[in-house]
Amino acid sequence: MLERGIDLVICVAILALAIRLVSGQDLFRSIVLFIAMGLMLALAWVRLAAPDIALAEAAIGAGLTGVLLIRAGQGQRMRGAVAAVAGAVSGGGPRRVVATAGSVGITAVFAVVMVFAVMGLPTEPNGLTGVAAANMEASGVDHAVTAVLLNFRAYDTWLEIGVLLLAILGVLAIHRRYDCGGMRVEAPTMRVLSWLARVILPLAILTAGYLYWAGTHIPGGAFQAGAVVAAALVLLALAGSRGVAALRALPLAALLVLSFAAFLAVSIVASTGNGMLHYRDGTAGLLILGLELTIVISTAVTLAALFAGAGPRAGAGEPRRDAATERPKTL
Amino acid sequence: MTLLEIGAIVLVTAGAVFFLAGTVGVLRFPDAPTRLHAVTKADNLGLGLLALGLALLADSPSTVVKLLLIWVIALAGSATACQLIANAYQREEQQVTPDA
Amino acid sequence: MSAFELYSLLAAGLFAVGLYGFLFRRDLVRKIVALNVIGASVFLLLIAIAYRNREDWPDPVPHAMVLTGIVVAVSATALALAVAKRIEEETGASCLPEDEDAE
């Protein structure tokens, strides 16, 4: 009874938060509401017996996404670009009313269709729980989610790492820089923050190591570990240290592609002829641990570098750096 | 019900009262610096009492250590965040009334 | 009402709300936030379905999908924000040009 009460409160809160954050006028307020929604989502994952997702949400949803959006929103305000596009629909008077009613109407129709689609889901569970459970013995790990990620569906995970790589390449290209120099904007003036960042970094690395190790038998794993380290690196950068910005282009590139390359190497060298990333008997446990370690490193560096790319360019008032002299010759 | 469980209930309840006090403070206090008092002091004390209460129920020493570690880290984070927000607020005020 | 029904209904509603923001708000950062709301709704539906299958040992496959999905979502968000910032630097507006023409 109480448990259902918690579920109900969480669901109503998430929906109300979403409506407010989508419809509100003040961008910063919407972003804070989005961060609050991330916290409520973490509670939803807890209620739906998905502790792995709750861990990822704690590191990414509440931490990294929030700080990315805050930076973007404040940067936009800083450049005075918000006022011009505050309203959902431009114009005034009856035209505006009609347009708003139209957009809400379309959304409402869509919502009804979605509700019917969800209610029409088959009632007989027909998932892969049994198949996964039957193959756990051979997977090399004792935690089902890790087994799916790095053994049963390792191919998907490999391509996901590829997506991360594409995203960072895109950000670096847009940023017109091939290292993370954009992160260097911060002057190290806030001593409390530097203190905290220096305390948090070793603790974050410790936590990441624990999550990495825990992932083989209880909820946790490489992605959560990487995200925690990334968040600590971002905190360090915000405190004025150079963080990943200290990396030159070549080591940065090496760390970014490390995991993708490791998957490629394993699929060529260590797999059986039955398919890519089909591990040989008895090697699965060790290979998974190795691949996970590369995921931790690459995810951490990639997420931290992504943050650098989305931040403000070296001081809004400062003239743009001459790309030709600063850009390293090759990636 | 064992003595430990009763202790846990008392501590967790006390913690919840402090959380309530913090929320009331955030909603009712007149400006940002006073609201910061409510968030940082009341809520962190509440979290400490809650962690202590749950530590009584813990099944292993490592869980107790983890609970206390969480509290200490939360303290450090929220103390820093409090100072940062206060700093930002102060500058904002100065900007609004530059001659004051 | 079971937890599965509750959370999957929430997912349906959340998708519609996110879609509204994505289609009808003009500011690019807002569109990106709305896209994240849509993402959250998809994740919720997947996890709710995993929970329905067996509450004591939920289906690990959707869990793995959502886990990778969250990481992909944050990197896509970062890329989208970088594009939005560049658009703003080039055009001085924080929305797309065709939206401005619609005024």
Place this chain on the structure above:
Amino acid sequence: MSVFLYGAALFLVLNLLAGLLRVLRGPSDADRMLAAQLFGTTGVGVLLLLAEAQEVAALRDAALVFALLAALATAGFVRARRGEREAEGGAEE
């Protein structure tokens, strides 16, 4: 015992939602950010309670991660603020 823990968790969630009023009202961004700080601390508390009530130890790890990163969003906020002021200062010169 678990009834008590669920009750306490529900109480904290309601507390958290009450704190949302401060985000909606503001008036300054600093007020909104301090409300976010309130969510962080309360959220850690809820996760700890649910970890005990549902007997899922991993939720304590999630609480640990939340606590570790509690100041991240605030740091981003203050930094962006500072950049904003520097830009304004530069424009005045």
